[in-house]
Amino acid sequence: MDIRVYRPDELKAADRAAWTATQRAAPSYGSSQMANPFLSPEFAVAVGHERRDARIAVIREGSPHGEPVSFFPYQRTATGVGRAIGLGLSDCQGLVHQPGFRWDAQELLAACGLAIWEFDHLAEGQTAFEPSVTETFPSPVMDVADGWDAYIGRLRKRSARGTRVRLAQERKLGQAAGEVRYVHDERDPAMLRTLMGWKSAQYRRTGRSDRFAHPWISRLVEELFHTRTESFAGLLSVLYAGGRPVAAHFGLRSEHVLSCWFTAYDAAFAKYSPGVSLHLRMARGAAEDGTAYLDLGRGQREHKDALKTRELSVSEGWVARRHPVALAHQARRAPARALRNTVVSRPELRRPADRLLKSVGRFRTWRSAS
Incomplete structure (x- = not known):
């Protein structure tokens, strides 16, 4: 694979057109989630205008001048911690690719300068990332x-x-x-x-x-x-x-x-x-x-x-390389994520948590009014 990384605004018009064409064709071969607008070049470019850490990896098979076969939007910190682009806001994440394309997750992360890549709304069919899924959730x-x-x-x-x-x-x-x-x-x-x-x-x-x-x-x-x-x-x-x-x-x-x-x-x-x-x-x-x-x-x-x-179905998890930055990030993020998912998945916990949050909300309203 030839992998080149760009800032969203640096993406060539031909590559943007190929990205859009890949999304348009996705439903015809059973990958409707890949047509989600959160995976579009327009969303990546808009995030790039607000977040300096936004990047796009364009993947070509063979020559650097060949046709692109995949696009990977992400965000990267200076230490190599990667996040799905718009993490916390986007409702569909992953790599937009042509049918039958296979990639190596470790090779992709290395080319992008990432020690770890975190996601919380991974689309179905992201085969190279699926071994890194920690939980899967319904998306009605x-x-x-x-x-x-x-x-x-x-x-x-x-x-x-x-x-x-x-x-x-x-x-x-x-x-x-x-x-x-x-x-x-x-x-x-x-x-x-x-x-x-x-x-x-x-x-x-x-x-x-x-x-x-x-x-x-x-x-x-x-x-x-x-x-x-x-x-x-x-x-x-x-x-x-x-x-x-x-x-x-x-x-x-x-x-x-x-x-x-x-x-x-x-x-x-x-x-x-x-x-x-x-x-x-x-x-x-x-x-x-x-x-x-x-x-x-x-x-x-x-x-x-x-x-x-x-x-x-959408999934959350992280793809990690053997790197101390990846270990530190997982150690920091895993406990809070596990606690949140436990509360959300169990009605006997979720309802009291909602009541507590609403009480906090009433207190905030009272304070702002006083």
């Missing part, structure tokens, strides 16, 4: 390739009553707040800022770390909102009632996948489940756009279970 999806009616039909088969109740929530919202209107592709930047404000409030209310308190994440989302190519777009979808926004979502869209990312709503309308109504509208809009499925992301949540038609 909403299949809409056959159209809206077929999707709703699948939900009704699972739970006719539950589906009827969820569809009725939008009608109740309209009766309470006024005519409901949905915009699948909202281009008003002010609405994006409204969504980020709602999401920050939700993070604080539930005791979570506020991602939008980090300016670089806000800038990244704003850049992706304005990024549009034939195969990629940042998609803002908004549900309005009585002329005012009540729920919004920002995600990334490729030709095949709408990857759900940030969803929030006006807390004043919480009893009408506007987030669920919004996702149902998004499913209809995605079906009309020719999207195959909406990826709801790793994790078990009530609304995901209600809306999903099946599940993909």
Whole structure:
């Protein structure tokens, strides 16, 4: 293999085109996750504008002047600790490659100057990385390739009553707040800022770390909102009632996948489940756009279970070389990761943890108001 490493902005136009073509072809040979927009060159370039440690390894077979067969986006510290690009934000990670391509993980890490490479949403089919997986998690999806009616039909088969109740929530919202209107592709930047404000409030209310308190994440989302190519777009979808926004979502869209990312709503309308109504509208809009499925992301949540038609799998772990930096990084990160996964996977622990975080959130709200 010939492996050359670039900063995202240094990637040649021909290589970007080959990367996009590889993603477009992936669903035809059974690798739909490789078409995820988090694995696109557009996402890597946007992260590169905010993170100086972002890199792209372009892999060619044989000559350095040959056609690229694979692309590996990652981030690297000065000491050689590697992370999946956008780790903590991206919902699909791995190496984008042509069908049948095989690689050696140790050789790849050495060429990239990495002692270790950490991931938490590794896509299925990453054969060279699979021996390094420590845990695998479901990632629910909403299949809409056959159209809206077929999707709703699948939900009704699972739970006719539950589906009827969820569809009725939008009608109740309209009766309470006024005519409901949905915009699948909202281009008003002010609405994006409204969504980020709602999401920050939700993070604080539930005791979570506020991602939008980090300016670089806000800038990244704003850049992706304005990024549009034939195969990629940042998609803002908004549900309005009585002329005012009540729920919004920002995600990334490729030709095949709408990857759900940030969803929030006006807390004043919480009893009408506007987030669920919004996702149902998004499913209809995605079906009309020719999207195959909406990826709801790793994790078990009530609304995901209600809306999903099946599940993909994503994994976490780390590929490591024999190196003291790799040993130190694993020793530092492994205990916290194991504790988090234990809590999340066991309802008898997760529910008390959620209550504790919400108590923290109420305390934060009280302090900020006093």
